[in-house]
Amino acid sequence: MRKIIVGSRKSNLAITQTKWVIDQLKKAGVENEFEIKKIVTKGDQILDVTLSKVGGKGLFVKEIEKAMFDKEIDFAVHSMKDMPSALPEGLEISSIPVREDHRDAYIAKDNVKLADLKEGSIVGTSSLRRGAQILAARPDLEIKWIRGNVETRIRKLNEEDYDAIILAVSGLKRVGLSESLITEYLDPEVCVPAVGQGSLAIESRADDLELQEIVQKIHDEYTAKTVLAERTFLHLLEGGCQVPIGGYAYLDGEEIVLTALVGTPDGKTVLKEVVRGNDSVQVGKQAADLLIEQGAKDIVERVKEEME
């Protein structure tokens, strides 16, 4: 039986996600042997500037994709939200496992609630999306960039001048940190998560049908349907992570309910729509159309220019 080589970034989060996927596959009855091959990406090496300034999402996947083309690895597990909206020819997302918690977590020193933070308090995040939504709710706060993996950010909250930080609940849980650290769970009404947040993408060569059949065993249709709506919206806005964009969908019976958001980094303009429908692509497209009508494209273009 074929041994399967799985490529992974070397961060604790990446390795845990990869191990989780292998574990799920084994539980689903896959008997193949697995080996994890660690790959260092540009995104892991550049830690001193904000991610948005150095080129965003692609940084974490390029080297991994090269290893896949070279057949050094058979598949890779990515955080869905780090995936560019279009994949290179020859590769595809061959399976989407069940989504972890989609929400952002607000973690404050001494557990001070967001509403109780004093004027001028410093909130750490490297995400324009999170910064924009925090500032929209609390224009009196200060956003300060924070980089590093999940564990590093928690340490910086304790050691540096941050009063609070925002992290994905899923990342926190996956690296084994206690949810008791979380001061508040931010629901999509307060902070629309990143498109795909909490979900994983299994990426493989499009012509490797044997592998596809194996990873499909842990494909989750609910997650795939909702993520497709979110990613369709993101793709049409052509935003990448240089622009504050959020999208979260869930199913209400058969219906997909998508909350989509575009804003300016200062949080002064935030466009938000909730769209319902039975077809993921249609729902994503409708959300994009509604926001574009309100000027979302202008925001995307303007923010992109300012970042250059």
Ligand SMILES: NCc1[nH]cc(CCC(=O)O)c1CC(=O)O
């Ligand atoms: N941008 C970094 C990143 N990429 C994926 C996750 C974990 C969240 C997820 O699984 O979607 C994180 C950390 C964070 O956003 O706090």
